[in-house]
Amino acid sequence: MIHAGKARQSGWKDQMPPARAWKGRAGRSKEALAAEQDRAAGGRRMRYVPVEGDQYALASVELKLLPRTRRIRAYLRWSEKGRSPSRYLGPVEHDTRAANLAAGWDLAKAKGLVGARPVPEGSWAASDSVRSVMRANRGKDTKPELRLRSIVHAAGLRYRVSTRPLPELRRTADLVFTRARVAVFVDGCFWHGCPAHFRPARKNSEFWTTKIAANQARDEETDRRLAEAGWKVVRVWEHEDPADAARRVIEVVHAQP
Structure with a gap:
């Protein structure tokens, strides 16, 4: 998958990454934030992480800037029994937040952490x-x-x-x-x-x-x-x-x- 935004091979050596590469616009609604995650993941159905038993939780990719190394790291987060577990995915090095979120989701999929929920047995909706x-x-x-x-x-x-x-x-x-x-x-x-x-x-x-x-x-x-x-x-x-x-x-x- 090719993502918009130029990818860098070794981070930002001489300057800090621009805010547009990791930071979202303040004041956006929950609906707008969810839509952003859906686009980056390739659809909401691909955002599920298995939790206890046969249950699934809706996950999100979070981007964090490490000022000392000038690197942006992607984490997978979800809610489970009142807690907010997270899993480190890896560094992302694109020029835009959208491309870095998509790269984070690609890492999560490659690690087998997320995907579509299986259809419950006997479900009236087949998918x-x-x-x-x-x-x-x-x-x-x-x-x-x-x-x-x-x-x-x-x-x-x-x-x-x-x-x-x-x-x-x-x-x-x-x-x-x-x-x-x-x-x-x-x-x-x-x-x-x-x-x-x-x-x-x-x-x-x-x-x-x-x-x-x-x-x-x-x-x-x-x-x-x-x-x-x-x-x-x-x-x-x-x-x-x-x-x-x-x-x-x-x-x-x-x-x-």
Whole structure:
């Protein structure tokens, strides 16, 4: 693997390494720091270190400058039972922090310290990548929902969020206009089988085909039950343009008596 940044063979003999080679920018969020580690490791799934038994911990590479020798050293760190163990990986000698982090991860992989977690026996997700996708699909406050809500709110409409239109029916709509009796659902392309973007999983395809079909049947039942109770249902796909979807919602709300 070739990393960005010029590699040095014998450290910085005549001057200290530049801060950009090892020091991160102050004030970054935890999410930004995690993303930096994910990129350097080649993906989050490659950041796991085995700990006690069959357990795994998410590790990070830390860069430290040794002023006396003018060298940057890489360490692997993780959390385990309230402790923060570390393992020395070796010196890194690139001009950028990104390249040195990547070099540190390469050292950790070469030593057999990190890698992807094995799939638990009987897991419904056949791989780490599938489980990552599932975790990324949040139940509420997704980006499409937030954009839609922002536009609709700016248009002067008020609504309730993540509420059951019918208290006795266990169905939660993303936006609920109680006076107009309009329920809006923002449907994820994977979970609800979007005809434009849904692609069946290659592994456990029978399971996922059955799962998505059940979700679609549930959606149809929800629409029917709400219509019978006098509600208007608007369904928005997550891939839709938020402005177009918002206009559709606004038109339906205004059209209600």
